[in-house]
Amino acid sequence: MRGQRVLLLVGFLLPGLLLSETAKILTLSLMGFKEGEKSYNVINWLLPEDFNKEFKKSFDFFMEETLGGRSTFEHYFNILEQLGLQCSHLLRRHDIMNSLKNENFDLVVVETFDYCPFLVAEKLGRPFVSFLPTSFGTVDFGPPSPLSYVPVFHSLLTDRMDFWGRVKNFLMFFNFCMRQRRIHSAFDKTIKEHFPEGPRPVLSHLLKKAELWFVNSDFAFEFARPLLPNTVYVGGLLAKPIKPVPxxxxxxxxxxxxxxxxxxxxxxxxxxxxxxxxxxxxxxxxxxxxxxxxxxxxxxxxxxxxxxxxxxxxxxxxxxxxxxxxxxxxxxxxxxxxxxxxxxxxxxxxxxxxxxxxxxxxxxxxxxxxxxxxxxxxxxxxxxxxxxxxxxxxxxxxxxxxxxxxxxxxxSHPLTPAQRLVGWIDHILQTGGAAHLKPHALQQPWYEQYLLDVLLFLLVATLGTAWLCGKLLGLVARWLCGSRKLKKA
Known part of the structure; x- marks a missing residue:
């Protein structure tokens, strides 16, 4: 991948573009450099002091409630709204955004802690791949998820569900969908402020726009489930050779x-x-x-x-x-x-x-x-x-x-997680994107994916046919009755 210019956008939990350990390993894997070399530049930026204080206050409260077993979804949503405001501050920094645009990166790698990196990548107009550092089901980016054996996030179910487990999983799916919509809405103000009304992006569509999804998990740990061709497990990126302990x-x-x-x-x-x-x-x-x-x-x-x-x-x-x-x-x-x-x-x-x-x-x-x-x-x-x-x-x-x-x-994998990550990114850079890895289902509305329009058509056709047959039988029956009456007369 030498010669290719890659931008890594990390989730903005704290002010500034913070290079987490995961992001650091991602960078070293992408660039093919040894850990002692200067393989990346870090862009720092500061938020207004009053915002920092408000964010820290909200985050500390969220953690206290969570650790005390009193957390609610509203507490989490409040943090997301703060992250949305934080994203607006970054997008207003024309010096940073123009500098990133002028670099003309070949590819953007976004770490999916929050959704601001997706908006930055969209603003830059560059193709991007996404890295999911958490469990597979935390974000819905379009993979097939049969509810009979793929547990919904937060359901605390395994892939071996009995009847009542499948009932719970089915109901939890609707709850998960509603929460996902609410989570995305935390960035609505940011999107309206920084994107024109015509081509204004939708977060759910941006998730599916990623060329590749790298998931920080492994078949040795995750329940077996269907994956799309552009989804790759790279769990264990942080694995290093063992050194003697101090x-x-x-x-x-x-x-x-x-x-x-x-x-x-x-x-x-x-x-x-x-x-x-x-x-x-x-x-x-x-x-x-x-x-x-x-x-x-x-x-x-x-x-x-x-x-x-x-x-x-x-x-x-x-x-x-x-x-x-x-x-x-x-x-x-x-x-x-x-x-x-x-x-x-x-x-x-x-x-x-x-x-x-x-x-x-x-x-x-x-x-x-x-x-x-x-x-x-x-x-x-x-x-x-x-x-x-x-x-x-x-x-x-x-x-x-x-x-x-x-x-x-x-x-026993034939390739290490870093080799899989770099190999797939090299592949899409050489082929001009991952359109050949994305099924058309990612562009279909949900009712087409689940064939609900087909089922509705077949139901209407069946009921309509049954109604017509009933009418015809009624007409035939009345005609036969009328004929018998005429013969008797």
Whole structure:
């Protein structure tokens, strides 16, 4: 792909174009550079201070409500409206937008955290591909989704549904569609402000306009389902070769010998938790284990009135990939983020999940369905329950066997995720787009896709034919009756 100019647009959760770790790996994969080289430029931009304060206030409130089990869709929608306003601020920056236009990129890669990158790509008038960092069903971009075995996002169903499961999935589908429309409406003001009325884009159409969709998942994890030719699984992009862990970790692990150690990371959002109950219960659970516990948790945030268990090591940072690949690891306690789950599968490590928000519940549902581990809800977290679940997963060899089998599937792909991503992008750059990979169904209205117009026609034709036959039979019957009367007379 050398010689091709590619623009990467990341979701705008925080002010500015932030290059996340996923986006960084995407960039390095696309450009074919080694991680030490300068392979990209970062465009920074600042929002008005009052907007930053309002956004931070809304986001902190959303996280507090979510972690307290009180979140609603309205709280989430409020964040999306803030992102829509944030997108308007960016599109008003003519210096940035004109600079991007003048670069004349061959392709735009959008990360689907929010929908602003789609609008920027449309404004630039360049072809684009999309990267979905979360679970498959979080965004509807047109793939076939038979409701009999493809669970709707947030339904918490597997692909093996009984009758009532299919009823629930069918009803959840309508709820999902309504929520998708509402989510898209959060960017209506932005679209009206920055696009002329005639060719004004529609978000649902923009999603289907993407040349390719790269999904951060894998067949070893996701339920088998039909995919369109322009949809490619690239789960495991963050996978790196294992390196020796720093000596301080090695010294700690050595203390526990063959018992091994447990790795605990609950993601960046866990720092918002202000309650002391969660660390207290987790610490008490870890104290019951014979294994050592390496826990990513800022020591400065540790409650002063809770004595840290003797077998627990708190660290502000840890080399997660290298620790998951360590021969003495026994268990991974995770929030269920997609990248963490993919890394655990890559190294064949069973999991205990504590999902906190977003797609993490669905991810852990799949972990349980695949027998890679178990999960426990944050609001139900108690020391005894967590300790029992951890011992269950470590002592029952079925969990380890299942995740090792999935690791073999992951590793046996003929191409790495980065090779698949780069190969497919090279393909569409050489062929001038992915029109040959997109079925005509993406341009059809929903009633045509589901043949509702055909069914309506056949129903009307059948009823009309039945009505005509009835009329004809009535006429024949009356004629016969009239003939008999004339003969008798």
């Amino acid at each position: 000596q301080e970790f090695e010294n700690f692990i050595a203390k526990f010998g063959d018992s091994g150690f447990v790795l605990v990371t609950l993601g960046s959002m866990v720092s918002v938790i202000r309650s002391q109950e969660v660390p207290k219960e987790m610490n008490a659970a870890f104290a019951r284990l014979p294994q050592g516990v390496i826990w990513k948790y800022k020591a400065s945030h540790w409650p002063k009135d809770i004595k840290l268990a003797a077998n627990v090591k708190l660290v502000d940072w840890l080399p997660q990939n290298d620790l998951l690949g360590h021969p003495h690891i026994r268990l991974f306690v995770t929030h269920g983020g997609m990248n963490s789950v993919m890394e655990a599968i890559q190294h064949g490590v069973p999991m205990v999940g504590i999902p906190i928000l977003g797609d993490q519940y669905e991810n852990m549902l799949r972990v349980e369905a695949r027998n890679f581990g178990v999960s426990i809800r944050l609001k139900q977290l108690k020391a005894e329950t967590l300790a029992l679940k951890m011992k269950q997963v470590m002592e029952d060899k079925r969990y380890k066997s299942a995740v090792v089998a999935a690791s073999i599937i992951r590793r």
